[in-house]
Amino acid sequence: MSITGEARASVVGREAQTELLATPTRTGHTVGALIAAWLGSFADSGATRAAYARDLREYVEWCTRRELDPLDVRLPEVQMYGAELAAATNPRTGRAFAASTRARKIAAVSSWYTFLVRAGAIDANPARDAARPRYDRQHSPTASVSERQAAQMLTASRDYRHRSLAPEAVALVMMLLIDLGIRVSELCHADLADLGQRDGLRVLTVRMKGGKVRTRPIPAPLVPVLDAYLAQRPDADTGALVVTRHCERINRHQVFRLVQTMAAEAGVPMPQRITPHSMRHTFNTIARERGAALEDRRDALGHSSAAVTQLYDHVAVSLTRDPAHLVAGATSETRETTPNSPE
Incomplete structure (x- = not known):
């Protein structure tokens, strides 16, 4: 059976990404080596390292699909990536990505670029001034039990x-x-x-x-x-x-x-x-x-x-402490003491 167009594109995409990771930078290190070195700086936090690894992998895949060299992108391209994140669906939940998740993904990209600047691989961080999603830092979506x-x-x-x-x-x-x-x-x-x-x-x-x-x-x-x-x-x-x-x-x-x-x-x-x-x-x-x-x-x-x-x-x-408890209690008492209106 012949490979479908979608599968062929996937194969080509993986090949392009493999080629990108093997590309040497002006420091003499490959892109893949610089990614590994950056992730190594999070050795004390396995969860952060794993999340940032996923975030950067998704960003590199996005660049590859658009035939962009991530070391040559500028602010507009990073803004485009952020806009696509806002319109995307989280495959794990079937819902839109939370603003905090999108902010973390952009932060991961910016962190990598900051590392590349310090390593001498690029001159400036194109994600430094990228718009970050606003979200209420006092809100936690985590459910809990009594x-x-x-x-x-x-x-x-x-x-x-x-x-x-x-x-x-x-x-x-x-x-x-x-x-x-x-x-x-x-x-x-x-x-x-x-x-x-x-x-x-x-x-x-x-x-x-x-x-x-x-x-x-x-x-x-x-x-x-x-x-x-x-x-x-x-x-x-x-x-x-x-x-x-x-x-x-x-x-x-x-x-x-x-x-x-x-x-x-x-x-x-x-x-x-x-x-x-x-x-x-x-x-x-x-x-x-x-x-x-x-x-x-x-x-x-x-x-x-x-x-x-x-x-x-x-x-x-x-x-x-939400006042809703007080209001609901008051209206409930009122309903119980107020006779039904005559028909």
């Missing part, structure tokens, strides 16, 4: 029969996400060697974004869950803390699916919107409502500043 729902998710995790994870592993993963509020990347990268003791407490060393390291306590309710998991942990070659039945390190996709499954098992509305990051919001909200200080929560979550933690607070507090 304290009651979190407890129900933990209960559901205790006896859940998972295809790839033992029940003890399922329970441990959910407690680490909810009771410690760790990131999915921190969970997946945790090793057995990160477990220890300090001041009479069981602890877990958590390696965070930006090279930060925190020693977190294993709370008393989590200790028996951890011990039950360790007692049945498969004898795997990997030193990973959490491993599957197949003796492989757990990955973020498995954690995402597990969280959504546990949300569904607990009866959480729209469980498909609940993510591992939702558990961090839940951790912060429960801790705040139970009296934990802002600085203690910021340190536990590994936030770069208290402003990030306060964003989590703003979302939760604005929902509970």
Whole structure:
């Protein structure tokens, strides 16, 4: 069967991109080597590096489709790219890209060009003055669950029969996400060697974004869950803390699916919107409502500043203090005490 026109264009596009990446720059380094060197500067943040790698790959593909050399583009071309992002659909959600996502993609492109300027590969950053989408930095689209729902998710995790994870592993993963509020990347990268003791407490060393390291306590309710998991942990070659039945390190996709499954098992509305990051919001909200200080929560979550933690607070507090609750309560009382109008 002959190759279709669309498939042929795809092949040609890949060949052109491969040729572009192998093209030497005036520094003597290839474009591909400069991309790798730039990504290497984000070694302390795997999630940022992965996101920026995707963002730049998409930009280079866009340039290739339009027969543009990314090292020769100017501001108008970057603006065109931004405009196309605004009109594009996110293939993962089927919806338009969020303004914050588009801003990050342009920021990634600009960051790469800044690196190229410093490396001597180009003279100026064409994305420096590119328009960035405006968005409310106090708004977070992350869904979260209540304290009651979190407890129900933990209960559901205790006896859940998972295809790839033992029940003890399922329970441990959910407690680490909810009771410690760790990131999915921190969970997946945790090793057995990160477990220890300090001041009479069981602890877990958590390696965070930006090279930060925190020693977190294993709370008393989590200790028996951890011990039950360790007692049945498969004898795997990997030193990973959490491993599957197949003796492989757990990955973020498995954690995402597990969280959504546990949300569904607990009866959480729209469980498909609940993510591992939702558990961090839940951790912060429960801790705040139970009296934990802002600085203690910021340190536990590994936030770069208290402003990030306060964003989590703003979302939760604005929902509970919204005057809509007062108005709805008042109108409800009025409806109950007002007799029906005569027909």
